[in-house]
Amino acid sequence: MKKAKFLFFILALIILFTSCKKESDNYIDPRGTDYAGSESCIQCHKIQSESAFHSSHFKASSPATKENILGHFKNGKNTFVYDANTKLVMEERRDTLYQVLYKNGKEVQAYPFEILFGIKHAQTSAYWKNHYTFELPISYYKSINDWATSPGYSATVPNFERQIDKECFGCHSSNIASRYVTTSSDSITFMTMEVEDFMSKRTLIYGIDCERCHGPAKQHVRTHLKFPDLKKAQNIVAFKDLKRQQRIDACAICHSGNDKLKIKSRFQYKPGDDLLNYFRGVPASNDSINYDVHGNQLGLLAQSKCFKKSEAMDCMTCHNPHEDASKNLATYSSMCISCHQGIEHTPATIKTAGKSLLTNCVECHMPKQDSKAIRFQKSNGGAMSSYSLRTHKIAVYPPNKK
Numbered sequence: 001m002k003k004a005k006f007l008f009f010i011l012a013l014i015i016l017f018t019s020c021k022k023e024s025d026n027y028i029d030p031r032g033t034d035y036a037g038s039e040s041c042i043q044c045h046k047i048q049s050e051s052a053f054h055s056s057h058f059k060a061s062s063p064a065t066k067e068n069i070l071g072h073f074k075n076g077k078n079t080f081v082y083d084a085n086t087k088l089v090m091e092e093r094r095d096t097l098y099q100v101l102y103k104n105g106k107e108v109q110a111y112p113f114e115i116l117f118g119i120k121h122a123q124t125s126a127y128w129k130n131h132y133t134f135e136l137p138i139s140y141y142k143s144i145n146d147w148a149t150s151p152g153y154s155a156t157v158p159n160f161e162r163q164i165d166k167e168c169f170g171c172h173s174s175n176i177a178s179r180y181v182t183t184s185s186d187s188i189t190f191m192t193m194e195v196e197d198f199m200s201k202r203t204l205i206y207g208i209d210c211e212r213c214h215g216p217a218k219q220h221v222r223t224h225l226k227f228p229d230l231k232k233a234q235n236i237v238a239f240k241d242l243k244r245q246q247r248i249d250a251c252a253i254c255h256s257g258n259d260k261l262k263i264k265s266r267f268q269y270k271p272g273d274d275l276l277n278y279f280r281g282v283p284a285s286n287d288s289i290n291y292d293v294h295g296n297q298l299g300l301l302a303q304s305k306c307f308k309k310s311e312a313m314d315c316m317t318c319h320n321p322h323e324d325a326s327k328n329l330a331t332y333s334s335m336c337i338s339c340h341q342g343i344e345h346t347p348a349t350i351k352t353a354g355k356s357l358l359t360n361c362v363e364c365h366m367p368k369q370d371s372k373a374i375r376f377q378k379s380n381g382g383a384m385s386s387y388s389l390r391t392h393k394i395a396v397y398p399p400n401k402k
């Protein structure tokens, strides 16, 4: 009897293991059968995977686990005070993280952190209610290493009812499906309409993954697995064969602001597509607009002489698309110098710059600027803080007064 039980146990294990393997072979991507999923790329593209998996793109949105969350949950650094009677406390309860609202010391309601947006400078969060997501009123900012109001939120009245629409996911994730309703006015015509703000939780793919930038790659994977000796890439768009505008568009789909009327969902974009089929109006074509440093790198870059007067400059001139922006500004200087040999700075500038003249072009020509779109306020009616990013409008700026 004991032996039979043991054999059954072994058999169960074997079944479990073989079915696990099958499971990964049969990976189903929520985007459809054309997609292979990023895990499948590692076996042949180790270098790109190792860096991209750790990049901000992959973490542009993520599940709200203790590992991914940035803010403090302990030691007096976890409270946001609205007024003498009202406060919000970040609490961990049985492995789930919450923003808990207290009035006069009594808990009123607890809202879970479920989805995180952002990783480099700031992180804001959302919770699910049925098929909709709502932003939490307090976010974390690295510049102050503390919690403060989410952009646009009051520091005196907590608000948990602001819906996060599909737009955020369009730039911060790789997929989230809406519901489509089919209406029939008579028995012949059918119209399919997207219910914009309805979202299906199980179709969410966190972060910006390989196929968000490269397009569906299942066929590419199949072909190369079948013919391992093939050296030339099959069934995948080659960026090196694309025109400059197409290479720029692959980044501009998310890095040229959110102010142009959209025609199609950003999720439908594939490398090589023309952005004009996605927006009304050309992104980044107007010199008189003061683009915000947040969210519109192309708009600003396109106003620079460097961009206008060189034939091939695109985002990849300075950025490896699989890596974060480098913190080492000297690496960028060498890129500047590759186009700018023998610049003649005035003696005054040379004197101010001192030794850093040749290693820190960026600090003078791409200074950090405050965003006009994002500001935030600290606890207890604290000061308004600004959110600053580097401008991509490369130009001569008045000297920094410190």
Ligand code: HEC
Binding pocket: 036, 037, 038, 040, 041, 042, 043, 044, 045, 210, 211, 214, 217, 218, 220, 221, 224, 225, 230, 231, 232, 233, 234, 236, 237, 238, 239, 240
């Ligand atoms: C079985 C091996 C294999 C797998 C798996 C694989 N690739 Fe490739 N891929 C190749 C080979 C071979 C090339 C051509 C040589 C090269 O550029 O490395 C290539 C090239 C590429 C290129 C460059 C295309 C060009 O011509 O510029 C991209 C982009 C790419 N793969 C994306 C992906 C993505 C995304 C995945 C995962 C969804 C993936 N690959 C999975 C084998 C593979």
Ligand code: HEC
Binding pocket: 038, 041, 042, 045, 048, 049, 050, 052, 053, 057, 208, 209, 210, 211, 213, 214, 239, 240, 250, 316, 321, 322
């Ligand atoms: C943010 C968009 C983006 C993401 C995410 C991304 N790539 Fe790329 N990838 C690019 C671009 C753009 C190029 C072309 C670079 C160039 O031409 O300078 C490229 C080039 C490549 C190449 C050609 C060789 C090379 O390194 O230039 C391979 C292979 C590749 N990517 C694989 C991957 C894999 C695998 C992943 C996921 C682990 C991934 N990429 C994620 C945008 C992206």
Ligand code: HEC
Binding pocket: 055, 056, 057, 059, 060, 061, 117, 118, 119, 120, 121, 170, 171, 172, 173, 208, 212, 213, 250, 251, 252, 253, 254, 255, 315, 316, 319, 320, 321, 323, 324, 325, 326
């Ligand atoms: C699907 C939308 C999307 C696409 C496509 C995209 N980006 Fe991004 N990118 C983002 C978002 C969102 C962030 C902010 C990530 C964060 O910090 O949370 C970001 C961040 C970055 C950063 C800063 C990362 C850091 O930590 O320093 C660079 C640089 C960048 N993107 C360059 C590019 C380039 C170059 C391309 C084109 C090859 C590109 N992006 C394509 C959405 C996108």
Ligand code: HEC
Binding pocket: 117, 118, 119, 120, 121, 122, 123, 124, 164, 165, 167, 168, 169, 170, 171, 172, 253, 254, 255, 256, 257, 258, 293, 294, 295, 296, 297, 389
């Ligand atoms: C048009 C594309 C786009 C849309 C729409 C968008 N974002 Fe972003 N977001 C970006 C890019 C690009 C960055 C990083 C670079 C920057 O700030 O310019 C970013 C940065 C962020 C950051 C800071 C991340 C960091 O550390 O740099 C947060 C938090 C964020 N977005 C949340 C949101 C939320 C919430 C929404 C919806 C209300 C949203 N975003 C809509 C493109 C977008």
Ligand code: HEC
Binding pocket: 305, 306, 307, 309, 310, 312, 313, 317, 332, 333, 335, 336, 337, 338, 339, 340, 361, 362, 365, 366, 394, 395, 396
């Ligand atoms: C692909 C080549 C290229 C790269 C890379 C490049 N530039 Fe330029 N830049 C140019 C060209 C071309 C001009 C226009 C020169 C002219 O008008 O004669 C220019 C103009 C400028 C100007 C004058 C701007 C004005 O408004 O008068 C400055 C300053 C400048 N670049 C700084 C930089 C810095 C700093 C970097 C690195 C972060 C850089 N450039 C990277 C090609 C480049």
Ligand code: HEC
Binding pocket: 120, 251, 252, 255, 297, 298, 301, 313, 314, 315, 316, 317, 318, 319, 325, 326, 327, 328, 332, 335, 362, 366, 388, 389, 390, 392
């Ligand atoms: C001439 C070089 C150059 C080009 C071209 C360029 N960048 Fe950058 N980018 C930089 C530098 C320098 C930084 C700042 C790095 C730092 O401060 O750590 C940066 C930072 C960024 C950041 C992070 C901003 C922040 O303050 O954290 C994003 C996002 C970004 N670039 C996107 C893009 C996109 C999208 C394009 C194409 C439209 C592009 N860049 C083209 C040089 C360049």
Ligand code: HEC
Binding pocket: 333, 336, 337, 340, 343, 344, 345, 346, 347, 349, 350, 352, 353, 356, 357, 358, 359, 360, 361, 362, 364, 365, 396, 397
């Ligand atoms: C201390 C700040 C500072 C640093 C560092 C700096 N520049 Fe400049 N740059 C200026 C100023 C200011 C001007 C305007 C002319 C002047 O005063 O010298 C200028 C002018 C320029 C011009 C336009 C020249 C013209 O003929 O119109 C270019 C191109 C340029 N810089 C590129 C660079 C590059 C590339 C680097 C890094 C190798 C660099 N600069 C480092 C401040 C700086």
